[in-house]
Amino acid sequence: LSQRFNNDLNICCYVDDDQNKIKNKINNIDIYDSKEISTLIKKYSPDLIIIAIPSLDIVRRKQIISNCEKYRLKIKIVPKLEDLIIDDITMDKSNFIASELINRDIQWNLSKIDNFLFNKKILITGAGGSIGSELSRQLLSNNISGIILFDNNEYNLFKINNEIKKLIEKNKALQKINIYFVLGDICDLNKLENIFIKYKPDIIFHSAAYKHVSILENNQYEAFKNNILGTYNLMKISIAKSVKNFIFISTDKAIRPTSIMGASKRISEILLANSKKESHSSKTLFAVVRFGNVINSKGSVIPLFDQQIKNGGPITITDPEVSRYFMSIPEAVGLVLEASTMAQNGDKYILNMGKEIKIIDIAKKMIHLAGHTNKLDDKNGEIDIKFIGLRPGEKLHEDLSLGKHFIKTSNNFIFKDSFIEKPIQDYDTFIEELKSIIQNEDLNKVKSFFRKYI
Secondary structure, three states: OHHHHOOOOOOOOEEEOOOOOOOOEEOOEEEEEHHHHHHHHHHHOOOEEEEOOOOOOHHHHHHHHHHHOOOOOEEEEOOOHHHHHHHOOOOOOOHHHHHHHOOOOOOOOHHHHHHHHOOOEEEEEOOOOHHHHHHHHHHOOOOOOEEEEEEOOHHHHHHHHHHHHHHHHHOHHHHHOEEEEEEOOOOOHHHHHHHHHHHOOOEEEEOOOOOOHHHHHOOHHHHHHHHHHHHHHHHHHHHHOOOOEEEEEEEHHHOOOOOHHHHHHHHHHHHHHOHHHHOOOOOOEEEEEEEOEEEOOOOOHHHHHHHHHHOOOOEEEOOOOOEEOEEEHHHHHHHHHHHHHHOOOOEEEEEOOOOOEEHHHHHHHHHHHEOOOEOOOOOOOOEOEEEOOOOOOOOOOOOOOOOOOEEEOOOOOEEEEOOOOOOOOOHHHHHHHHHHHHHHOOHHHHHHHHHHHO
16 A cells, blocks of 8 residues: 555555554655554644455454544545455545444355355346346355346446456356356347346346336336336246246335335336236246345435535535435345345345434535535535435435334344234236236326325
């Protein structure tokens, strides 16, 4: 690190926990005991602290940051070596602070997951998205026989293709896994049938969906078609081809939905809960895993706020009271994988997202970690925070279950939702109405369909 930054930064001192290194020097710059951080900050008045221990656990890292929070300092955290190699991360990206906005040590059962996935062929829909791409990374560390990465976005598929190539170069053992990159649309039934015939997947992780609330409010038909018809197509083919497990990635926005996006995911949950009506002889186990926001995902507030701070503000927030559940992408995916090992037909699992976090608190934290002050708390601050009002379909707060029917599982971060879904009384009519709206592009019937079945 010293060699890399010495030309660009004036390094005043080094700090370490290792007593054997203290009082030594690097490039004639002193190494001090980490207990002296506060004294060193007063002595040298630095502008930036670089935490250059990629393996540092979150508790110790939070302690270091907490020690520095009373000072106006930028804090950068060096990523893991594999992140530098795979993602070409630079020191300017928001990845270094995203994990500091939540503070939990989430674990999942790797051996249980490995046994469940052993020698299986797995299809991931939406494989180039935030959740889909992390699923592919974690799945490659298990003894699977093959993985089909399916996405309708060519660029996203291109990116995950390049990333996996780098992983294979780094770990030759991955060459034994058959990896396929398939460009296509889950609304294309013929394409899906050909995929299932050619690759014969055992397990499906269905993460493909249109997800941005404000965009979908003005594109109701596309939300309806992609999120509901696509799910129905996958469900139907999975049953016909006797797929072993189908895990549907859902969202807290599906609970008491006020948006087209949330309603489309809720209908998909109801569809899967009524899968037996599609075929009484179905051998496929359908399960839903529901969780809130994943921090630093595409389109989330973290990259947005980061860019707004770099632009000098203002940071834009819908409402001072708006709050959301947050979890990191790797944590969410690890728990999705463990939840899939527990699933029986029709099960719904809820990831323990902890307490809701106010978006304004995230904004203030990011401003502080960037070495600035905000104008809400300090009239002479540098970064303004503006409230722009809730957009159509947005809520102040989200829920994770309709009835708070949480049942503990073997993992404290995974609950089973015991709320019993209301069955679709006339399933044939439900499917006919669904298909009619799609075939006729009948926008007028979209909301009435949601009102009828939710």
